[in-house]
Amino acid sequence: MLVYIENKIKNNSQVLSFIDKFKNIDVVYVDNYKNIFDKKMPVWNKEKTIIFAELKWNCLTQAPEDYGHERFSYFLKNSLNCIFDCRYCFLKWAFVNDFQVYFVNYDDMKEEISLSLENYKKLWLKQRKLRFYSSDYSDNLWMNGFSNFVQEFVPFFEILDGAMMEIRTKSVNIQPLLDLWFIPQNTEIAFSLNPQELIEKYEKWVASLDDRIQAVNILLEKWFKVWLRFLPLLPVENYQQIYWEFIDYIKQKIPMDKISSTFASGLLYTKADYINILKKDPYFDIMYLLEENEDGFVREKKEIRDWFYNQFRQLDKKCMVCLDSESG
Template sequence: MSRLFSLHSIKQITILITIKKSEFSSPFVYILMLIYLEKKAKSYPQTQKILSKFPNAQILEIDHYKNIFDKNIGDQNLAPAFIIAKQEHIPLLPVPENYGRTGKSFFFKTSLNCVYDCEYCYLKGNFKTKYSVLFVNYEEIKSAISEKINFLRETEKYQGPISFYASNYSDIQGVDSLTDFNQTFIPFFEQFENVLMETRTKSPNISSILSCNNGIPPKNTEFSFSLNPESIIKRYEKGTATLEARISAIKTLIEKGYRVGLRFLPLLPVENYDFLYRELLKKLKSELNLDQISSIFIASLIYNPGDFKIMQKKNPSSDLRPLISPQENGLIKIPTSTREHFLKIFREELSDQEILFDYV
C-alpha cells in the first residue's frame, strides 16, 4: 500500500502510530506514523533523509505547512505527527533589547514548536498546534545567514561580535537525531570570524555534537543548557531530561573542551524557591568547574498579554497565574521584588562568576 495520502483522507485516519521504544535519548522515542509533507519541500535532500527514518509512515501531502500548523485539527494527542516544509522569505529577526550578548544578534529558525511540554513555554501561546515543523531548505537558510553577515561587515562596516540564536522556536538539540542540524550548521559557522551561534536545550543527547566537525570542539558554537531545580523540572518541564542527565552532558562537553553555557530560565518563584535555587547552585558548584563555563544567563517569566491569555485558555488548571504580576510596561512578568531577590540569590551563590541577564 502506498505511503502517500491526500489531505482529504485525513478524517479517515484515526491513530497512525506504532509504539516502539528507541535506544536513543531523544523526544522521538516512538516511531511516528503520520507526516505532513509540503509539496515544495519534496525534492530537498534533507526531506529524503527524514523520510528514510520512518519507512512505515503514512504521508499526507499539503500545499502549505500553515494549512496544518495554523489550525486546530482533531485530537493531536491521539495522532502524533510532524510537518516537513520549506521556509520561504527566511527571516533573521533582530533580538529584543536586553536580550543576550552585546553586539548584533539575530534569531534564525530551522524548525517550529517544541517536542517537550513545559507548562510555562511561550510557544503554547504562539502556536495553535502541537505539531513540529521541520524546515528542510538548509542551504537557503545558510545563504541568508551569510548574506546578513556580509552585509554587516561589508556594507555597514560593522566589525563587532555577531550572534545567531537557533533555539527560540524549538529545542534544536532535542530533535537533532531527526534533523541533522548539528552536522549541518556547526561546521557552517566555523568559517566566520567573531560570529557565534548559540543553541539552548533541555536535552542530554550530545552524541551528535561530539561526532560532528570531525570531533573537534567548534570555536563558533555555544551549547547552552536550560537548568532548574529537579522539583521544578518534574512539575513544569514534562518530558524533559532530569537535572542529573543535563549536568552529566554539561560535564562531558566541558571536559572535552566544548563551549558550554548555563541558562537559568525561566526562574520560577514557587514555594520555597530561595532554598531550591540555592541548593541547585551549590550542587552545580560541587559537580562542575564553573570557570570552564562560557557564559551564565538568567531570565524570569515574561509574556505578552495575548500569548498568556491563550496559554491560560489551553491549560486553565495551570498554577502559573499566582506566580506573576499584572502587566508591567505592557508585559506580564513576575513581580519586581521577586526578580530582585532572584538576582540576590545568584550574586551571592555565584559571586565569582559573571551573571548576565535576559529580560530580567
C-alpha cells in the first residue's frame, strides 16, 4: 500500500497508530496533499493508495433546511472518496482522482462541532437536537480501520448534550461499534438499503442486502439506535414489482418496531451535478427518466416519487422523505 502523508501531520496520533498497525506500507511525505489529489492518476491503484492530510477548511456544511429529522443539520466531512462504486454517486465527478483522503486533525473538527452546537443552542429551541450527518463524502464505517472514526467521534458525541450524529453506511463493519464500552445514545447507525438485484447492478462492492440485514439485527439486539435509509430509490423497469418484493422481505427480516426511524429518497441532483454525471456516464439509462423539478433539483417524476413514498409508509407510517412534499 502506498500512503501519502502531509509533513505537518506526520506526528499526529492517528497517523502514528496507522503506521504502527500497517507495517507493510510505502510512505511518501508531501507538503500538501493536493499536489497528489488534484492530479489525474491511473485508477488501477485506487484501493492501494491513501492520503493522510489536515483539513484546512470547515468540516461542517449546513444541510438544506428540513433535510431529515430536524429543521437544521450539518454534513460532517472527515474524509474524501469511497471504496465502493455506486453508479449514481456524485463522487464519480467530484474529484480529480479516486484516492481516499483521511483528514486527521480531529481536535479541530471536534472544536468546530462543539462551537456550532453552542451557537445553535443560543439561537434555536434547546429541546431540538442538532443533527450531524457523517459519511458525507465517504463511508466512515468501512474506512474505520484506517481512521478510527468510531472510537474518536462516537464517545465525543456522547458528551455533547443536544447533538445527534448519524453514521451512514453500505458496509457491515460493525465490530468497532460492538467493541465500544457503552451503547451510544447520541449516534445512530443508518444503513442504506436497496433490493439485492439493484445492488448487484448499480452498487459495486457494497455489502449484500442480507449481510446488511444481519448487521442491522445484531445492532438492534444490542440496543443500538438503527436507522434504515431507503435510497436512492431507482425507477428501473418493473420497479413496482421489485420494490414490493423488497418491502415484503424487509418486513420479514427486520423487526421494524425496533428501528429508530426510516427515510426514503429518490435520485436527487442539482442541475450541474446531473449534467456532470451524464457527461461521465452517457449510457446510464436511469438518468434519462429524471426531470427538472420546480424546486430546481433533477429527480424522478412526482408520480413515481409518490408511489415510492406510499409504499415505504406502509412499512413505516412515519417514514420521512427527502426534501419533498408528503403525499399522504
